[in-house]
Amino acid sequence: MEKIRALLKNKKIAYMAETAAIVITASILGLILNRFGVAKENVLMVFMVGVLLVSTCTWGYEYGIFGAISSVLIFNYFFTVPVHTFAIMNPNDVALMAFFLIAAFISSSLTVRFQKQLIISKKNEETATRLYEMSEQFINATGKEKIIELGIRHIYEHTGYECIVELLDETVVSGAGKEYTSRDYMMFPIIGMVKQIGILKVLNHNQGLSVEQELIVKTAANQIGIALDREMIYAEQERIKVEVEREHMKSSMLRSISHDFRTPLTGIMGDCGLILESEDMDSPERAQLVQDIMEQSMWLMKMMENILSMTKIESGQQFINKSPEVVDDVINEASLHVIGLRDRRNFQVSLPKEVIVADMDARMIAQVIINLLDNAMKHTKEGGSISLSVSYRDNKAYFVIEDDGDGVLEELRERIFDEFVSGGDKSTDQKRGIGLGLTICKEVVHAHGGDIWEENRNVRGARFIFWIPAKQVE
Incomplete structure (x- = not known):
């Protein structure tokens, strides 16, 4: 039984068996029809169907030809006079069988051609489907490495050959790291929209490529070129976009600086002019003018500190120098640098009883606190309340700055920590910032491994909270 099954697996033997079975079936059906008086011409049509x-x-042609010759011999033996012999007495029978053979050969040839065309059309359909799927995947591919890996994978899946993609600036290799010579591969150009950007080497080891394989490789090379060109164009557009935004930011910064520096400079010049012109000015008035000059100068100094800090942050250089610092000392130092905080506002500080030490850049964290307190000053009225509290939990020091102002506008909450975002200031000082303070706060806190956020209080005003890693000293 196993030998029979092995023989049936052979296509040629299986086709011969099918041919023999069809011819025998046609012969039996012809004999039956002849018994019922059907003419031999009609019986011959049964063999034609067979x-x-x-x-x-x-x-293949050979099976149809074999079936036609076998049918003619059987027809001659059983249905022509004299029967049961291969002799032919009637010339009409000779012509009949000759035309039968011609018709059988023609029909067999046409059938085989139709089968070949059907197979070719199926292969073309499969190839078109593969090319469509390949093109669809390349549309969604992003990143130079992923695009090249996708093309290499498609070529390997559909041809079985590994390949190398060589671009103008680098080489991406698939497969084992071996040395290859020009005899080991076929080269296909990778062309973008306007120029050649690389070479695709298919490692076929001089085995050649079929028409279908060559079509797939060329399509993959073209798709790689188009996708890489698209990626380069997108990267260039992003670079131009960043440059435009950077120039816009520079312009916005210069406009803000020139506008916001004018107010304190005008005040300083006016106060200095009064001091110089008034020789009989009494001491309290002179002291007040000097105090105003000091406040305006400190305000300018803080604005310059923010601008310099932002420049360091955007340059990408390391701007944090950490060392162990006591949180209480940083709080006390920062509160002294906010003009009018204790004199013009109801300022309260709440510190924990335990000593909290954090690994931080004391100057930068102090600048964060100063910016948040300055922000609270700008958004509260004369005599308003501002509080600063520090708490410790889960190895984190939490800093909370609250005020009783109008709170953060809803339209600003999503971008309150972005650059050059400044709300309408309603303080009596009428001083505006250039919109860098909160951005610097976010960058500094994140550089310390912490986080910062804002929220409006239920009663009135805003609350800014940030934390940094810290530890409690026993």
């Missing part, structure tokens, strides 16, 4: 079935069920 030949067509052989051509349809098998693959």
